[in-house]
Amino acid sequence: MTARAEASAEQAPQARKPRVAVLFGGRSSEHAVSCVTAAGVLGAMDQSKYDVVPIGIAKTGQWVLADGEVAQWSLSSAVLPEVEPSAQSVTLAEIGGSHQLVVTAPNQVPLELGSVDVVFPLLHGPFGEDGTIQGLLELSDTRYVGAGVLASAVGMDKHFMKVVFADAGLDVGPYVAVTDRQWTNDPQAVRDSVAALGFPVFVKPARAGSSMGISKVDAPEQLDGAIAEARRHDLKLVIEAGIVGREIECAVLEGRGSDAPRTSMPGEIVVTDSSHHAFYDFTAKYVQDDAVALSCPADLPAEATTQVRALAAQAFDAVGAEGLSRVDFFYTPEGELIINEINTMPGFTPKSMYPQMWAASGLSYPELIDELIQLALNRKTGLR
C-alpha cells in the first residue's frame, strides 16, 4: 500500500463529513441581527469539509429548515430579515442512540435528516445566548459551539455579570440593579438610588443586547420614561453611572486542549456621527453604515494593550465561558479599564467587531469559524 492509500484507509472510519446544524433567528429582539450573522457564516463555511444544515428559528420559537434566501439577508434594507414560520417543523430527536434532525409536517411520515455532530447556535439575546438553547442541547448530549448554560446565563444578565466580575477583581463601575418588584412597590426608592449615582446614567434592560431598550439619561425628569422603555424589553433593569472613556473591545477564543484562552489585538469603537447618536446605539451598530468607525488594533499604549488582553481572558474565565466571547471595556482618561460587558455570542457578521479583531490578529473569518467548530467537536459533553 502506498503512503497515500494508507492515509486514506486510516481516515475511512470517518465515512462522512461532520454535520453542522446552524441555528439562527430566534425569539429575541435580536432576531434580525442573528439572520444577518447566519448569512455571513453560511457563506464562509467550508462546505467541502462540513455538511451544513441551516435551521431558522421563527419568532414563535418554531424550528424550520431554511432555504437559499439566507445569503441575501442584510440589515441595511428597509425590511428586516426574518425566519417565517412553516408547516414543516424541525426537531432534534433521540433515535437509536444518536441525535437526529427530523422534519415533521401534518399528515406526513417524519423525514429523518440524519444525525448532528455539532450545533452552531448563532443566536443573540434571550432564548439563545442565555443558556436556554444550551440547556436543550446539554439534555440531548449534543455538542455545540460557544459557552455552556451557566456562562451563557451569566453573560446575558448585566447584573449577575457584574457580581461575578467584581468577585474576580475586575472594575465594574457604579450601578444599581432594579427588579420589577422594587420598581412596582417603591419607585421613589429606585429614583433616589439612581440619583446617588449622579447623572448622566445609562438605563438598560438587564437581559437584552444590541443596545435595545437602552437610554442615556441626563436629568432626573427623563428617568421614568427611560425606565418604561427599558422595561418593554425586560422587567429587570441595570442602571449605571455614565462613564467617560474610549470604548475598547477584545476578542477571546478558547484555547485548544487545556491551553489558556487566546486574545486578539484590542479594537476601538468610535461613534463618528455623535450628533445623531449619543452612544453606540442600535442604528449606529447595524443600520447606519457611517455612524461608527471600528479601528483595530486600537491606538493604545503598549501596557494598556497588554492589560486589556489579560483582563479579557480573566473575564472569560470568571464566567466560565467556552468557545468565544467579546469583552468590552471603557478606557478612561485616567488610564483605568472599566469592564462594560461580556458577550458570549457576539455580533458575528463578517463586518462585526469580533471577526474583525481576529482578522487584524491573523485569523480570517473562515478560519475562525472552522476553529470554533473544531473546538466544539473536540469538547466533552456533560459536566466538564
Ligand SMILES: Nc1ncnc2c1ncn2[C@@H]1O[C@H](COP(=O)(O)OP(=O)(O)O)[C@@H](O)[C@H]1O
Ligand atoms: N455606563 C456607561 N457609560 C457610558 N456609556 C455607556 C454605559 N453603558 C453603556 N454605554 C453605551 O451604550 C452602549 C450599549 O451598552 P451595552 O451595555 O454595551 O449594551 P448592549 O449589551 O446592548 O451592547 C455601549 O456600547 C456604550 O456606547
Ligand SMILES: [Mg+2]
Ligand atoms: Mg455592548
